Amino acid sequence: MKKTMVAATLLAIFAACAGSNTEQKTTTEEKPVVDLSANPDYQAGLTLVGQSDCLTCHKINEKAIGPSYVDIAKKYPNNAETHKLLAGKIIAGGSGVWGQVPMTPHPQISEADAIAMVKYVLLLKDAQ
Numbered sequence: 844m845k846k847t848m849v850a851a852t853l854l855a856i857f858a859a860c861a862g863s864n865t866e867q868k869t870t871t872e873e874k875p876v877v878d879l880s881a882n883p884d885y886q887a888g889l890t891l892v893g894q895s896d897c898l899t900c901h902k903i904n905e906k907a908i909g910p911s912y913v914d915i916a917k918k919y920p921n922n923a924e925t926h927k928l929l930a931g932k933i934i935a936g937g938s939g940v941w942g943q944v945p946m947t948p949h950p951q952i953s954e955a956d957a958i959a960m961v962k963y964v965l966l967l968k969d970a971q
């Protein structure tokens with residue numbers, strides 16, 4: 844009987860400590876798995892990226908010659924301003940944001956296609 848009381852007290856103390864630490868708790872929770880394949884922006888952008896030379900320099904979730912798509916998605920808010928900014932970089936080329944290696948220009952890509960590619964990249968924020 845005494846033992847049970849001690850155990851209950853210890854549990855209560857432990858629960859109180861854990862309770863004061865909720866912030867840390869939420870960050871260690873598993874992320875929900877997002878199924879992107881049903882998203883039309885994902886499909887359209889993925890197709891365009893696959894048809895161009897993007898994947899010779901970019902990987903989804905690790906740095907290659909260029910930054911990973913996940914890192915790009917984490918850096919920028921997913922809004923119209925970012926779509927236009929990054930589409931401009933894809934078309935005209937870019938340098939100095941992620942390092943000294945420049946991205947080659949892609950003048951043959953239309954702005955609409957470049958925006959579709961950016962929308963796809965920005966969706967990858969939670970990709971594993």
Ligand code: HEC
Pocket residue numbers: 892895896897898899900901908909910915929932933937938939940941942943944945946947949952960961964
């Ligand atoms: C020759 C290699 C290369 C190719 C090909 C390439 N990239 Fe890049 N990309 C880079 C590098 C390097 C950077 C980082 C440039 C910087 O530091 O500003 C970059 C940056 C980016 C960025 C972020 C720009 C910024 O200012 O934050 C986006 C978005 C991007 N690339 C998308 C694409 C897409 C889409 C394609 C295919 C059409 C593509 N890239 C093809 C090398 C490349």
